[in-house]
Amino acid sequence: MEPVEFDAAATYEPEEGWRRVSLAGSDAFTFEWFEKPPGHASPMHDHENEQVCLVLAGELTIHTEGDSVTLGQYDSVWLDAWEAHRVENTGEERAVGLDVFAPGRSFDFWTDRD
Template sequence: MKPVPFDEAETYEPEDGWRRVSMAGSDQFSFEWFEKPPGHSSPMHDHENEQVCLCLEGELTVVTEEDSVTLQENDSVLLEANETHRVENDGEELAVGLDVFAPGRDFDFWTDREE
């Protein structure tokens, strides 16, 4: 067993107010808790990992090249590997979510990323 206390987990803030916390994971899967301030959107991107995005608080809108869906608390969506997407907080309150990636990944995806 490998517990990960939230306050001791690796944290990364790709942009002001957009915080990600690396929770338990392995090469097969990883969990990233995140918070998005009102009006924030990640850039359109894709990755080799399948992703499940779960909305824990507020609302999150997930946009792909073909569609969009707004997640309410406890709703989730599956994004296939290499599916181009972004995640937005169009609301007026902080949104909190949990991303699950398979295979697992680390913050290098954002820190080593070229626009």
Template sequence: MDVVKHDDAETYEPDEGWERRALAGSDQFSFEWFTKPSGHSSPMHDHENEQVCLCLEGELTLHSEDGTSVTLEQYDSAFIESWETHAVENTGDGMAVGLDVFAPGRSFDFWTDREE
């Protein structure tokens, strides 16, 4: 059994206020808890991993490359296929908290080694 305490988890802050924490996982799947300040959006991106985004607090809007958007409220979730181009934005008034699940699992290298 591999236990990761939230306060001891590996963290990464791609932008100010956008914190990500690597929770327990494996090469097959990984969990990333995150906070996202009001008005913040990740850049449009894609990845080989399938992804489930779960909104734990606040409001998260997922934007697709084709211009469609869907808003998740508390406990709503969305499945994002591998290589599906998307962005995640906090369109609410307060801090949003979410959980991303990736299969296969990934590390923060996705963001740190990324070419713009």
């Protein structure tokens, strides 16, 4: 067993107000908690990992190249590996979510990008 205390976990802000926290995981899967301020959107991107995005608070709209879906608290979406997408806080309050990646993703994904 390898517990991770939230307040002691690795964290960074890829952009101001967009915070990510690395939670328990392995090579098989990883969990990343995140928060986004109102109006913030990640850039369109893809990755080799399948992803489940679960909304814990607020509202998030997930955009793919051919579709968009708005999720509320406790709603989730599955994204296939290499499916281009961006995640936007379209609500008026801070949004909080949990990303699950399989296989596990390196936590420096956003800091290692060009």
